[in-house]
Amino acid sequence: MKLDFFFQLLMSGLTRGSIYALIALGYTMVYGIVKLINFAHGEIYMIGAFTALIVSGVLSMYGMNPVFIFLIAITAAIIYSAAYGVTLEKIAYAPLRKAPRLSALISAIGMSMFLQNYVLLAQTSDFLPFPELLPEFGFLDPVKFIISTNQFLILVTTTVVMVLLTFFIKFSRTGKAMRATSQDRDMAQLVGININKVISITFVIGSALAAIGGVLISSHIGQINFYIGFIAGIKAFVAAVLGGIGSIPGAVLGSFVLGITESFGTGYISSDYEDAFAFVILIVILIFKPSGLLGRKVSEKV
Amino acid sequence: MLKIKNIETFYGNIQALKDISIEVKEGEIITLIGANGAGKSTTLMSLSGVVPVRSGSIEFLGKDITNKNPDEIVAMGVSQVPEGRRIFPLLTVQENLDMGSFLRKDKGEIKKDLEYMFELFPRLAERRTQQGGTLSGGEQQMLAISRALMARPKLLLLDEPSLGLAPIFVQQIFDIIKRVNKENNTTVFLVEQNAYMALKIAHRGYVLENGRITMTNDASVLLNDENVKKAYLGI
Numbered sequence: 001m002k003l004d005f006f007f008q009l010l011m012s013g014l015t016r017g018s019i020y021a022l023i024a025l026g027y028t029m030v031y032g033i034v035k036l037i038n039f040a041h042g043e044i045y046m047i048g049a050f051t052a053l054i055v056s057g058v059l060s061m062y063g064m065n066p067v068f069i070f071l072i073a074i075t076a077a078i079i080y081s082a083a084y085g086v087t088l089e090k091i092a093y094a095p096l097r098k099a100p101r102l103s104a105l106i107s108a109i110g111m112s113m114f115l116q117n118y119v120l121l122a123q124t125s126d127f128l129p130f131p132e133l134l135p136e137f138g139f140l141d142p143v144k145f146i147i148s149t150n151q152f153l154i155l156v157t158t159t160v161v162m163v164l165l166t167f168f169i170k171f172s173r174t175g176k177a178m179r180a181t182s183q184d185r186d187m188a189q190l191v192g193i194n195i196n197k198v199i200s201i202t203f204v205i206g207s208a209l210a211a212i213g214g215v216l217i218s219s220h221i222g223q224i225n226f227y228i229g230f231i232a233g234i235k236a237f238v239a240a241v242l243g244g245i246g247s248i249p250g251a252v253l254g255s256f257v258l259g260i261t262e263s264f265g266t267g268y269i270s271s272d273y274e275d276a277f278a279f280v281i282l283i284v285i286l287i288f289k290p291s292g293l294l295g296r297k298v299s300e301k302v
Numbered sequence: 303m304l305k306i307k308n309i310e311t312f313y314g315n316i317q318a319l320k321d322i323s324i325e326v327k328e329g330e331i332i333t334l335i336g337a338n339g340a341g342k343s344t345t346l347m348s349l350s351g352v353v354p355v356r357s358g359s360i361e362f363l364g365k366d367i368t369n370k371n372p373d374e375i376v377a378m379g380v381s382q383v384p385e386g387r388r389i390f391p392l393l394t395v396q397e398n399l400d401m402g403s404f405l406r407k408d409k410g411e412i413k414k415d416l417e418y419m420f421e422l423f424p425r426l427a428e429r430r431t432q433q434g435g436t437l438s439g440g441e442q443q444m445l446a447i448s449r450a451l452m453a454r455p456k457l458l459l460l461d462e463p464s465l466g467l468a469p470i471f472v473q474q475i476f477d478i479i480k481r482v483n484k485e486n487n488t489t490v491f492l493v494e495q496n497a498y499m500a501l502k503i504a505h506r507g508y509v510l511e512n513g514r515i516t517m518t519n520d521a522s523v524l525l526n527d528e529n530v531k532k533a534y535l536g537i
């Protein structure tokens with residue numbers, strides 16, 4: 001029984017870690033390319049969840065097959081969130097690219113508040129029930145006291161997404177251009193890379209991943225409101241910093257470290273401190289490794 | 303081929319370039335010499351579209367390229383090897399070279415050019431899979447030049463390629479510049495503090511002082527000019 005509990009906590013930690021990772025990647029990729037903490041990123045995740053809620057609500061009125069509903073809802077969420085992400089960059093960040101860093105940061109916080117309140121007004125402050133979009137299947141029955149089909153689907157989806165992303169960044173022409181841009185933006189321009197395009201693509205990918213995370217976890221938890229992006233956003237941001245902001249493997253590692261710590265912390269210590277564990281390990285790790293687990297020490301260029 | 307007409311460039315309120323006019327003909331090597339802070343790098347960055355010019359115009363192959371986006375200027379055939387080489391430190395040597403040919407689609411020709419680079423700089427071939435940041439200064443300069451050449455530029459801008467290099471590398475780099483100019487008919491715009499070496503290989507030269515062109519003539523004339531000798535050749 002003790003061992004069952006351990007594995008339950010491990011699985012729930014991995015599930016949490018997956019969702020954090022899907023969001024943290026957006027923070028870290030955007031930071032890598034434009035050196036900006038996109039504080040409105042959590043809201044993009046929340047908007048993804050709301051899009052799926054609305055689309056699935058409409059589709060289920062037509063009595064459509066649940067698997068199709070899921071696929072259409074998540075696709076709509078990805079497209080909608082990506083559009084928001086790119087628009088956000090164009091409106092709130094691009095005009096400030098040459099301004100002091102603090103201006104863009106304040107603009108990001110402003111956009112975060114704006115999007116939260118916009119959804120608050122358009123929807124309601126109450127939690128809304130989120131439909132069970134993730135299909136159930138039977139082959140996990142023998143181990144269902146350890147891992148649910150939801151958790152399994154979340155882990156598999158996240159793994160597939162990460163592998164695809166890794167290949168894209170490593171081998172595609174655009175992926176190489178993204179890495180080059182993050183290492184030296186002016187030089188990237190001097191070899192003919194259109195950095196506006198690279199920045200837009202980065203926001204599209206980051207937002208799409210956040211939307212996937214938003215739909216998966218909302219379906220797992222079963223309710224959403226306008227505030228979910230704020231909490232998840234901060235946690236994922238902590239995960240990205242933990243792993244070393246700007247580093248893609250770092251964001252994934254930091255997310256799993258955070259998810260598992262939270263899960264074991266709430267399971268074995270107390271659930272009262274659920275949100276405190278994140279900051280405790282953040283502080284501990286940054287004391288010993290200020291650049292994060294996999295972060296590089298970067299000398300600031302002036 | 304290149305006509306820079308009366309450009310002025312500012313950093314905030316500070317004027318870095320004052321009424322600069324430079325002309326480069328196809329097939330030439332021209333050099334821009336001047337002391338530290340004269341505005342040499344700014345001239346090249348203005349040309350490449352990285353730093354905006356406030357007034358004046360830049361024409362390349364009969365087309366106006368003033369304040370165009372840097373990637374459009376590269377696409378027209380202008381590549382730069384910037385000061386300090388600016389190798390992508392975490393990309394491998396091969397990936398750095400791939401970035402050089404970023405805008406090209408002719409796969410077969412790209413492969414040929416790659417072979418040519420490895421022939422020019424056999425050391426790069428040995429270090430193909432190594433990260434750019436781990437190369438020595440001389441090797442990075444070779445990589446920076448090869449990366450720029452991978453774009454098959456019509457006009458190659460070089461910013462102090464000899465800076466910080468051991469004399470043996472300096473000689474090699476200048477030999478390569480001459481060779482590329484001859485073999486591929488690549489026009490070269492060479493910025494240097496090492497005025498002697500630069501004037502030796504260039505056809506013509508410009509002298510830049512405090513953001514202004516103060517002198518221009520055939521390189522051989524400048525080499526024997528009393529003022530140039532005193533100020534830049536240490537004679």
Ligand SMILES: Nc1ncnc2c1ncn2[C@@H]1O[C@H](COP(=O)(O)OP(=O)(O)O)[C@@H](O)[C@H]1O
Nearest residue numbers: 313316318336337338339340341342343344345
């Ligand atoms: N990014 C910058 N911001 C502000 N001033 C600059 C910048 N880059 C260069 N400058 C100034 O412009 C002038 C010309 O610099 P630069 O073009 O780098 O000269 P050079 O390449 O001849 O050494 C110098 O006074 C330098 O301080």
Ligand SMILES: [Mg+2]
Nearest residue numbers: 342343344385
């Ligand atoms: Mg310079």
